Amino acid sequence: MKRVEKVAIVGLGLIGGSLGMAFTQGNVVEQVVGIDRDRNSLELGLATQSIHHGTQDLEQGVRGADLVILAVPLGQIVPVAREIKPFLAPGSIVTDVGSTKVDIVKNLEELFYPQIHYVGGHPMAGSERAGIEAADRYLFENAVYLLTPTERTDRQALEIVTALIEKTGARVKTVSPEEHDLIVAAVSHLPHVIAAALVNTVGGLADEYPDILTLAAGGFRDTTRIAGSNPELWRDICLANAEKIIKMIRHFRHWLDQFEAVMAAGDKDTLTGIFRQAQEIRS
Template sequence: MSKTEMKTIAIVGLGLIGGSLAKAIRRSHPAWHIAAADIEEKHIMMALEEGVIDQGTASLEDAVRHANIIFLCAPVGAIPGLLAQMAACAPAGAIITDTGSTKESIVRTAMECLPPGVFFVGGHPMAGTEHSGYAASIPHLFENAYYILTPLPSTPAWAVESLKSLLASIGAIPLVMGPQLHDRIVGAISHLPHVVASALVNTVQDTDDPQHLKERLAAGGFRDITRIASSNPKMWRDISLSNRQQLLELIESTIQHLNEFCRYLDEGSADKIEDFFSRAKRFRDSLPRLQGQALLPYHDLYVDVPDRPGIIGEITTLLGQHSINIKNLRIINSREDEPGGCLVLSLANAASLEKAQEVLNARGYKTYVKLKHKL
């Protein structure tokens, strides 16, 4: 087999990401052999029954023994331990990649423990849903989603290109960058917002309110801006610790901005307060609109759809037949923090949203509404 071919795939961890990878690869490359390892027997049994994998086992060694490429689909805190095990059982010539949301510490571990002849490319799919486990996995999770790759300095170009080719074949958009740059950017746009959202919710929670009016009055804007505070606490504990240095610097920068604003308030400086908000507005308004407008209290309906010709036309025609007017339509490329899907329909009011969801669900589409998230 040449260096650019990949016929045997091993997936360690059949949760949402691992299961979706297996389904996507099976759909795009039905003849390839897919082996999987998972400690949950039910995940293995479901994947075997569905024909998604050819081999399922609880043994890491058995799953990776003949693999050309190995995906480590585990929580970020578990990946270093898996890499250490890979040092003893990964076959020569194998490409190992992970799906962790931080990269610098994982890349460092790979450099330290993997033997020569085994090649590592860090990976981070910017995709996900509010659900977890194999039952939530879907074959089109990665379509139109950015997939970051962070190879080692020693990783040969052919290995990176092979992985890029595989990811492109399942609809992802691969981007190569350094692990430190990745952690800095993702820390700023993903990790820091989770900390800030949780801090905001905790601040409101601690507000003196004997009548509990804040729970009753918290409306769309507050719920939207703090939605991510409902994320898995253990997962975000591990992510925060694995990106500790970058996150500390970003939090310090946030504190400096808040201290400046406190000073403007204390001084009663109207111009500086307005400039504080104006500067933020200019940057926020400059963000690509196709990436979504998550902070606006629109009546948005997220539709989980495969990337195939005519799918958008089918959906808009179906809604038009039921006299449902779409105010805006957009496609999102980064699906990591979205409730699900890559097609977002903005509707005029709550009644239209409810009707659209009913019509699409009846036709077999999976739909999600952000405002259903609870604090």
């Protein structure tokens, strides 16, 4: 297997910074270069041992890299990929951490194939906090990290990315881009939509009941924690995966309708059954 000596991480936010920490502090590769437009992020990356070197220059950062990780916001992945392509050596590997995959995989395979090997990726780990300030070396420990190979994916490149990601403590699973987008619509994107809707529902009662949010206990806070995430980031994710998220919203609405119907009918047994079904699936 080809030895990876230089990894370039474009975007030192929560995910990029955490990957850098895992690679540098775990002595996974010899050189991790961080690339970010924000000088403060680069300085913090050096101070927290997230990177060995930092630069604001894309060409300087990616040139000579064996692996480039695009850890920029979803809407920037394809434009940044186009910008770095002239500086990448044939046979180098590019991966990303985007929250949707169908369109990104299609675009990046068309851009890079066959000279540069692209492997789609998405760590199923994160936080409502953003930026390298929130980075954590152990963010990926025992987390699932999805890779989305296709028929065009170079097998050795897939093995290399898998091996590196596993050294962060993550559990790598491979799915198709289409499967990925449906799965994350259900287990990641829909929960964010629900959390935002719940907060807005309760917030809409604040004029009539000013203390309502201050009286909310742990259950409400736990359920709505992710509503504190970056609004622009989640706008882009929802629009990029709209078809599948809408499909999940319709499934969810079915269950809300079920709750409404059985409560209106006073049907104790059916209501208990719905809660019990959820309890068993959850366990």
